[in-house]
Amino acid sequence: MGKESSSIFGDKRLEKGFTKLLQNLQSRHSTLLSELSIDDAQEAQFGRFINNKKVDSDKLLAHYWKNSEVDFRGKDLLVISDSSTLSFKVHANREQLGPLSGTQTKEGFEIHPSIILDANQGACYGLGGIDFFQDERPSNKEEEVQKMERRKNCWKLPFEEKQSYKWFSSPQKAINNCSGALSYTLLGDRESDIYELMDRTLSQNWNFVYRSRQNRKLHISENGATLYERLERQPIRHVFSIEAKQTGKRTAHKADLALKFAGTILKRPGNTKNNLLARQIPINVIEVKEMPDTVLDNEPPIHWILLTSHPVESIEEALKIIQWYRWRWVIEQCFRTLKLKGLNIEAAQLRTYHGLKNLSTLALTAALQVMQLVQTRDGKTKDTIDQVFLPQEQKCIVALNKKLSGKTEKSKNPYPPKTLAFAAWVIARLGGWKGYQNRKPPGPITFVNGLSKFFNILEGYYLII
Numbered sequence: 001m002g003k004e005s006s007s008i009f010g011d012k013r014l015e016k017g018f019t020k021l022l023q024n025l026q027s028r029h030s031t032l033l034s035e036l037s038i039d040d041a042q043e044a045q046f047g048r049f050i051n052n053k054k055v056d057s058d059k060l061l062a063h064y065w066k067n068s069e070v071d072f073r074g075k076d077l078l079v080i081s082d083s084s085t086l087s088f089k090v091h092a093n094r095e096q097l098g099p100l101s102g103t104q105t106k107e108g109f110e111i112h113p114s115i116i117l118d119a120n121q122g123a124c125y126g127l128g129g130i131d132f133f134q135d136e137r138p139s140n141k142e143e144e145v146q147k148m149e150r151r152k153n154c155w156k157l158p159f160e161e162k163q164s165y166k167w168f169s170s171p172q173k174a175i176n177n178c179s180g181a182l183s184y185t186l187l188g189d190r191e192s193d194i195y196e197l198m199d200r201t202l203s204q205n206w207n208f209v210y211r212s213r214q215n216r217k218l219h220i221s222e223n224g225a226t227l228y229e230r231l232e233r234q235p236i237r238h239v240f241s242i243e244a245k246q247t248g249k250r251t252a253h254k255a256d257l258a259l260k261f262a263g264t265i266l267k268r269p270g271n272t273k274n275n276l277l278a279r280q281i282p283i284n285v286i287e288v289k290e291m292p293d294t295v296l297d298n299e300p301p302i303h304w305i306l307l308t309s310h311p312v313e314s315i316e317e318a319l320k321i322i323q324w325y326r327w328r329w330v331i332e333q334c335f336r337t338l339k340l341k342g343l344n345i346e347a348a349q350l351r352t353y354h355g356l357k358n359l360s361t362l363a364l365t366a367a368l369q370v371m372q373l374v375q376t377r378d379g380k381t382k383d384t385i386d387q388v389f390l391p392q393e394q395k396c397i398v399a400l401n402k403k404l405s406g407k408t409e410k411s412k413n414p415y416p417p418k419t420l421a422f423a424a425w426v427i428a429r430l431g432g433w434k435g436y437q438n439r440k441p442p443g444p445i446t447f448v449n450g451l452s453k454f455f456n457i458l459e460g461y462y463l464i465i
Helices: 014-028 040-051 057-066 141-152 163-177 195-203 227-232 315-326 329-338 353-376 391-404 420-430 444-464
Strands: 076-081 084-089 106-118 124-133 183-188 207-211 238-244 253-267 280-290 303-308
Touching: 014 040, 014 057, 014 353, 014 444, 040 353, 057 124, 057 163, 057 353, 076 163, 076 329, 084 353, 106 163, 106 329, 106 353, 124 163, 124 353, 163 183, 163 195, 183 315, 195 207, 195 280, 207 315, 227 253, 227 280, 227 303, 238 315, 253 315, 280 315, 303 315, 329 353, 329 444, 353 420, 353 444, 391 420, 391 444, 420 444
Parallel strands: 076 183, 183 207
Antiparallel strands: 076 106, 084 106, 106 124, 207 303, 238 253, 253 280, 280 303
């Protein structure tokens, strides 16, 4: 009876499987159970745990945060959400995962995680919540017609029954797991520009920063203008420069950005089926648009229109919101770490959707440990080394630091030993980075390689101490 009632999983024995599997994911950076285990018995144990029906993604994260020592009291937190598709080769002995458009050789599902960042420093605390979506595969023409009809009439469904509800449900899980903070700000890309989502967010006393994707109608008090017309009338308040990161659309470059901002009132959409929605929502809107002089070749200019519930009455407040939006790159880099060049989740051999969801949740948790090192690599966050590494691991890092430091000051670790930045410098050096601060900083894959090498060294270190 005690085993059943004292564990989130309903069986305390399952917690051992959780702890060991997560540790091995973090140290070996693989998602193949054969590579994560030391022998056949442990591989079987991991397989039983990950496929156990008592174990699911929500319970995995609830257990993780229940045992976390992070204290969120007094903190302002960002809850950043995004979606990504995991693609797997069709396996004859695997449960069907759902079709992927444009391919007959792969199938998969969508993940929609919410990660927690410190709003003041940008430090990454980890994975707070996650939702999964599996597209249905019609077995005949009639089912295909029914599927198309459902999609056509999706707008008529209650918000809770739409897939877009993920922009509320996943952050809600994250906030429940990471409770006690002073404030929460939900942050999303264009897909999160949903009137009902804004209304729901505010009803929970949370704030939001959502990127605009449509020219919304404004309340009658705004003289009938649309959102973009309102922005067009605003003067440029400020011009500033950023180092734009490389994306699929543009190359890395220094971009000069023009800033506008204004307060306004959104009008409830006329086609909504929910008459309980607020008739109007006061917001602030921020526009960032790249100046023509810094646009490279025929690449699209940077152009963001951000909707926020936070006050924006000064240039400083606007720039703070923009910095929050730029921190979205953390979740994008997390997806990169999860996939081919990192933990390679899409090579996993599990045969069930249930098992793959559980493994993906744990793998994302491990990937975000990598992102903690990326975030702290320049020493600007206040993270301490014991937030990530155990005491014996810290001793090994100190020993490795002596070996990896050069003779000149420029080639030595510049950070205090108790900081996570100190450990990040050592791990990056193991991953192939040269250690010079004036060089390109180490990225997620460098840290993945460094952590793998570190934990291999650690096994030998344990034998000689």
